[in-house]
Amino acid sequence: MTSSSTPRVVVTGIGVAAPNGLGREEYWKALLAGENGIAELTRFDASRYASKLAGQIQDFEAKDHLPSRLLPQTDVSTRYALAAADWALADAGLGPDSPLTDYDLGVATSTAQGGFDFTHREFHKLWSQGPEFVSVYESFAWFYAVNTGQISIRNGMRGPSAAIVTEQAGGLDAVGHARRTVRAGTRAVLTGGVDSALDPWGYASQLAGGLVSTATDPEAAYLPFDTRAGGHVPGEGGAILITEDADSARERGAAHVYGEITGYAATFDPAPGSGRPPGLRRAIELALDDARLAPDGIDVVFADGAGRPDADRAEAEALAAVFGERGVPVTVPKSLTGRLAAGGGAADLASALLALRDQVVPHTAHTTSVPEAYGLDLVVDRPREAALRSALVVARGRHGFNSAVVVTAPTTA
Amino acid sequence: MAQLTLDDLRRVLIACAGENDGVDLTGDILDVPFEELGYDSLALMESAAAIERESGIPLSDDAVTDADTPRALLELINGVAVA
Missing domain, CATH: 3.40.47.10 (Thiolase/Chalcone synthase)
Structure with missing residues (x-):
């Protein structure tokens, strides 16, 4: 668009x-x-x-x-x-x-x-x-x-x-x-x-x-x-x-430009029992398309991180399908706040913008052992410094909501 | 219950609807429109409900929101002119 x-x-x-x-x-x-x-x-x-x-x-x-x-x-x-x-x-x-x-x-x-x-x-x-x-x-x-x-x-x-x-x-x-x-x-x-x-x-x-x-x-x-x-x-x-x-x-000479909202997409899961796949992967792909970025243009993912094996596995599968096994650093800093309902995605977006500013990925505190089968490069133990230009933020709402936003560091022009 | 005074009304308004910044409620506000005091119709209905509970005097929402100054509201509640 x-x-x-x-x-x-x-x-x-x-x-x-x-x-x-x-x-x-x-x-x-x-x-x-x-x-x-x-x-x-x-x-x-x-x-x-x-x-x-x-x-x-x-x-x-x-x-x-x-x-x-x-x-x-x-x-x-x-x-x-x-x-x-x-x-x-x-x-x-x-x-x-x-x-x-x-x-x-x-x-x-x-x-x-x-x-x-x-x-x-x-x-x-x-x-x-x-x-x-x-x-x-x-x-x-x-x-x-x-x-x-x-x-x-x-x-x-x-x-x-x-x-x-x-x-x-x-x-x-x-x-x-x-x-x-x-x-x-x-x-x-x-x-x-x-x-x-x-x-x-x-x-x-x-x-x-x-x-x-x-x-x-x-x-x-x-x-x-x-x-x-x-x-x-x-x-x-x-x-x-x-x-x-x-x-x-x-x-107007705004004091800060934290980043640009370069991509956004939302999808809704099919009805249970339909046999069709959940909509998270499609939300991510649509948001990347909207941002005109290939998967390798994303430098970090702020994941939804439901904290339940079934939902975590589904999200890991979607991320691996788009980015490849361990293809991108993934983090869930909300492990320190709990899930904030509508506040969660917004707080993650704030974190992603500050990560772009400071070139550091906040870690997923408390999580220590990620199943090998998830194929995730989850940032644990401590923050990770990295060259960050674009971040993907993912959120899922109960009963089928999937949303993805891409933010990109401001261009210094 | 004895007649409600301006001080009583002031106390109820603050307790039920708070105070607007930059408005001095301690002065002679009898004839200052509620709008200028920063109180809308909901603030008056909330305050009137508290007065009803304290006094047992039934006050219709329409009559309360038609009272546009503290004097008008006190007259409505007390049923007599306020000196």
Whole structure:
């Protein structure tokens, strides 16, 4: 689809809220240092739950980040999204004094879970005290579009906006939609994904999916591609990115260009029992085509890393089919944060852009023994320095979503 | 319950809907439109629900959102003119 008239879309701002780091550099340092954000769930008493671990954001005082008007009306996930949006906009230099205003700026974010914690509290009031005690803000605080809406209102961003829900693939699909929106003429689109569901009801809902590890050791509960893989640990947070027309970024003298979104594709798996292959390989190949790159043009893959033998094997097979056996370094830094739902792909994309900047691949912490049959060059033990020009980020959402994004280091022209 | 005062209303508004940056609620705000104080219709409905629960006085959503200043809302709640 690329032609000389198709605008190039670059990332000019990054904001991360993750269990092992608040803010872009804190998160990045934590990944490279192998700091684990997974620990025993402390937000409520989970002693009667089958699983007891989570990737929890610590030390986030909402009132330090948000005006008090927003506190009664926001779920914890929206608070993270608003803070990460503030950081990303500041990073991009898009503040009140920026030449970009109103309809120049769109918002396209993803959340897979909505406002669980807020809703849990309001349901508790409903059952124990009565309907007149339920907050009027429940009307939107639970809703999948609320992060996009609150970010838009708070920052006066009135351009084309959207909310995307595709489970764990949502963070990447939002970025794909943002790129499409910029190409259609909006100068900058704030995008990414943030999730949180670590209240008693949200955590129970995640466990009910049957994919959560019951291991109790925070260092060994989420082991993507490991022979011991036995499920994942749910985490909270994610990343917000500013995607921008490359010409616009140059014209206004954007402080950073982290990289270009050169490829994006999404596929959906065929129905179980159809006999047709899963769609992940096709998503990867389509994203490479979109980026006009051959497989050897990809220098590192940030994999989905479900942490279950069947899903890990399927992903390893797709990667080997495209890149060849041990054909490309692969990593899953989310082993330090848990799976962040829609936040996961977005955080991985932030990591990939920072990897391009610093020419280093963060490692897959905790995973130690990868089955030989996977044919994977998984980066384990410690970060690996490498010459990195393009990175592929992959995410899969439950029940069939596959998404792939290619990011390429900025050209120094 | 005794008559609701401006101080009571101020307390309920802050508890239910927070405070806007750059707005001073401590001054004479009786006739300042809620819009200028940074409170939208949802903020008023949330605050009115709390007042209903405390006072037992039923307040219709339409009447609450039609009250565009603290004076109008207090008159609605107390059923008498505010001096």
